[in-house]
Amino acid sequence: MLKLTKVSKVYEGKVAYRALTDINLEIEKGEFVAIMGPSGSGKTTLLNIISTNDAPTSGEVLIDGKDPHKLKKNDLAKFRRNELGFIFQDFNLLHTLTVEENIVLPLTLDGTRVREMKEKAQKIAENLGIASIMNKRTYEISGGQAQRVAIARAMIHEPRLLLADEPTGNLDSKASKDVMKMLVSINEEEKTSLLMVTHDPQAASYSDRVVFIRDGKLHSEIHRGESRQAFFQKIIDMLSLMGGDGSDFSSVRV
Ligand SMILES: Nc1ncnc2c1ncn2[C@@H]1O[C@H](COP(=O)(O)OP(=O)(O)OP(=O)(O)O)[C@@H](O)[C@H]1O
């Protein structure tokens, strides 16, 4: 459902910076893929290109056989609304709106009826344990709650591809586990394809496959076998094989 062919990105500036080189990556419908790599290796850049927030310098992106970078402005807006869900590194919530208004935002753009929106929002909020804060403003809630609101908003229109940048980055291990279980259940029940950037090996171990990036290039990938625990260990081993003292992979990032 997602196919990247030789995607490269050079940030122009006083000094041009090559952030990605010849990335080939394919994701099947319903697959859950994690992307890992040191800070600055190009993970967010890659996600921004797939989400069409940014254009590749060269190479091709196909989502369900279509290149979103070739769509006209209106068609692109519609495509993004219908096909994609995003969870950003900084949540991107709107602070003038309530939690509930933030969650239903993707539906309001599509003209869904208010009652239907409220029902959908309620169901998702209950699943995520945020039903009691629906009427709060986003500056009145905690970081972990904000993260769940961002997840609820990304899921409410049932996208075919969900893109997540560090969805557990600011959560403690219990909250992080809840979020991962939530993502896995969307993935399994709705057959939503999932591409998640994470520094956290525990979070990555919930995926079907982990792709490692280093210096803007694909480094390696490993698949999940029978046990999540064994997969977790393989991920840890690969991270240490990739080098560094592990501090680059710190999950504490605000
Ligand atoms: N708009 C930009 N202009 C110039 N260089 C950029 C820009 N955005 C990112 N870069 C550079 O591209 C490289 C990759 O950045 P990117 O944000 O993709 O890293 P990342 O893997 O997501 O890192 P992190 O784990 O810290 O979030 C970095 O060296 C960064 O400095």
Ligand SMILES: [Mg+2]
């Ligand atoms: Mg990043």
